[in-house]
Amino acid sequence: MTWIAPPPPPFGGSLVADERTLLEGFLDWQRAVLVGKCTGLTGAELAQRSTPPSTLSLLGLLRHVTDVELEWFHQRFRGETVAFHYRRADAKDAAFDELDPAAAEQDHARLLAQWEDSRAVAATAALDDAFEDVLRGPMSLRAMYLHLIQEYARHNGHADLLRQRIDGETG
Structure with missing residues (x-):
């Protein structure tokens, strides 16, 4: 049976x-918008790329933001050494470039699990808790x-166009 991307979790x-x-x-709203753009699509549809030479796809976006969440909540905020799910030193765009439509269900589930993990990291922290960001300084x-809200919002714009290209759905 072919996996079909489910609706986003309630938010x-x-x-x-x-x-x-x-x-x-x-942030939860922006997260749900991205996953919502994938609702009803198969792994093969999620892996469809935008326009050459771009490797942008909905599945790639799901994989990318999984690593973004890991990077920001664990690596940057907590200062931990992390092993990314997709990104590698020799392939920073592996989330987009190395898609496997057959693994779309696993990739989707990994993102939702990462959201829960990110929420748990932030749950005991105060909004004023700061860390040293290598690009921006104290944050x-x-x-x-x-x-992260703007990161998701930017990618949600990409997702709008990708979804429209796949099946004409807008909104």
Whole structure:
């Protein structure tokens, strides 16, 4: 039986809330939008590339943001050494370049598991907790949330175009 990407996990929350709840909620919303763009597609459809020479695909985006979450919550925020799921020193774009449509279900599940892990990392931290980012200098968890919201939002724009190219679906 062919795997079909399911709808995103439920998300939501009040838009009249404290800052932490709003930041977490907006990040969850952006996460759900990306996964929602994949709903109803097969692994082969998710692996369809945009336009040559680009290797951009919905499956590649899912794989990419899995590593982005790992990078930001564990490597940057916690200062841990991490083993990325897809990115390698010799292939920074492996998330896009080395797709296996047959592994789409596993890749999708890995992203959702990474979200849970990221939430757990941040759960005990304060928004003012800071770390030293090699590119930006001192950075707070608050700023990291804002960065990740914009990262997902940017990729969600890509996902809109990719989905429209696959089956014409928009919105």
